[in-house]
Amino acid sequence: MTPPPPPFRFTRGKDDVAFDPAFGDDELITARAALAQGRWTDVRALLARTGTDWDLRGHRMVVLGEGKSASVWAQEWQLAEPESPDAAALTACAAVFRAAAGKQSADVAREACMRAARMAPSDPTPWLCLLILARRTGTDDEQVRAFDQVRGRHRGHHHGHHLMTQCLAERQKTDGDDPFHEVYEFAEWAAGEAGAGSPLAVLPLVALIERYRVLAVEGALPSDPSGLPYWTSSRARTSVRAGFGWWLEWQGGSSHPRLALDLNYLAFGKFHSGDTVEAAALFNRIGSQVTRVPWTYPDRDPKKAFRAARNYALGFGSS
Template sequence: MLCVIIRTQPRRGGRPAVSPPPPPLGRSRKKRTAHAFDAALDDAELVVARTALTQGRWTEARALLAATGNDWDRRGHRFDVLAQEPTTEAWARDWRLAEPESYDAEVLLAFAAVHKALRGKARSDKVRARCREAAARQPADPTPWLALLLLERSLGREEDVVRLFDEVRHRHPEHHHAHHLMVARLAERRPDAGQDPMHEVYDFASWAVEQAPAASPLAVLPVVAHAERYRVLAVAGLESVDPAASGHWTGRRARGVMKAAFDWWLEWERPGAAPAHPRACIDLNFLAHAKSCEGRAAEAAALFHRIGRHATPAPWSYPDRDPYEAFGAARAAALGST
């Protein structure tokens, strides 16, 4: 159980605020717009289905979700991205009216309701009920529980977040998005503790890696924990918003987690290796978290999310740089500084 890993801390009046990530390093506002982050990442099929859904053509989304099958990581990612569009709820209702028995239509409505509640435009109690109704239809599917975790990560009590994480993990122990949500929530504990090496977010990340199979992309979770803790400290004014000027990215812990992550990546890419996880199961959420820090974390994101060489015309929203070329310099810097 997760309670063995997380040390309970006293609540300090109300729910913890969800702080935005610090601004990217070394980009003007105008240039940052040219490199806008797309939540769909490298999933070209998802981009097509999302575009069609915004135009009222829900059949493309239906076909995409049906083809995703039991790839729980990609399934959760696709539902989440589709639901972020403000028009999704209306078109998903049309889908459910046309196919009242469609389970995927109900789950998409639940995800859309979650994002509506996160925007402050829906009652959270009704959204919770909708997610639970969807979960009851397919008990083995972790996806409706992921929707609930998304909601409670921002609005819920800590004990609810832990309980929902356990629900997801019970159905898919390596669910990447769920692990990232837990890391983000834990990183927000005790910002006044600064760079405490004993902070619970690091305990959780280490525990998750120990529990995962050797080939699991969860091996990069300590890097995510480090990036999330930096986000919290930068917003609190305890670290520079410029990663290059922050000791958070030059200290011993940063060097250690980056070296371990690069070593895992090299082993995973080794010729002849047969990892248990195909490229389609690589952690799609790492980029969203590491993107908030430009320095080394951005280089790592470009590497860990490589599902085929240049799968899109503008890979990882960096059309002017090749992650393969960046890898040599980034790895040399990470290993040379240890």
């Protein structure tokens, strides 16, 4: 008897996975292309439509601000419309990424964020940008203050919680895998506070993965996580199970702009803890949309790592 075909099929060509921080937001992709050509009015219209959906606004602002020419065109927009909070926020976000890349003073970027925050007191986005800046160039206290301001304006802010988890995971880099490390306590607290149905249910798994990456970079753990006891511990299994439970409940519900990131974390956790059947379901849902996190192992190309894990989980063997 001829065996049935595999349940999922993916091409195995070199270009079968892609990274784009826009995560399939077509309106954002269109506006980003327009901004690169100097058409900031398209961005103005996009942000006006986004309104006070703070998670979506933060996601879109960060993706736009990362663009190579974003700073130039955002400043032109601000000159044309000096009272626009959106123009001020985009200028600030672009300044943050320039400062993080060493192309601009962190103090200048910080002041741009504060100016944007004063123009829109209820908007967590300028504070999100300050948190990005603090993670790259600031102190532990500056990270906490910026996060508190984000959370004070939107208690379930997805990007803000992920950033703070990364900030905490990066502390005490060489002390080994401390089960009482502050990142675990933070993630469990935040997930509990968020309540049922929140994507922040994935945070304990994010904490585990981010802490692993820090220890791997420092050489305290192997750079390839496959088959390590780290992923079969009770903490790991509880974190993976909680995150996967959220995803099962989410199916058929409303999406959120950074869903692809959560699914990548879940696929990572399921795959490395040995649950390849459920990992395959996640890979099928993700499709070709790989994210840099959490597939960026030390000294390993994220697309190749994602492709190898996906193909193995789907029964094609490693590539």
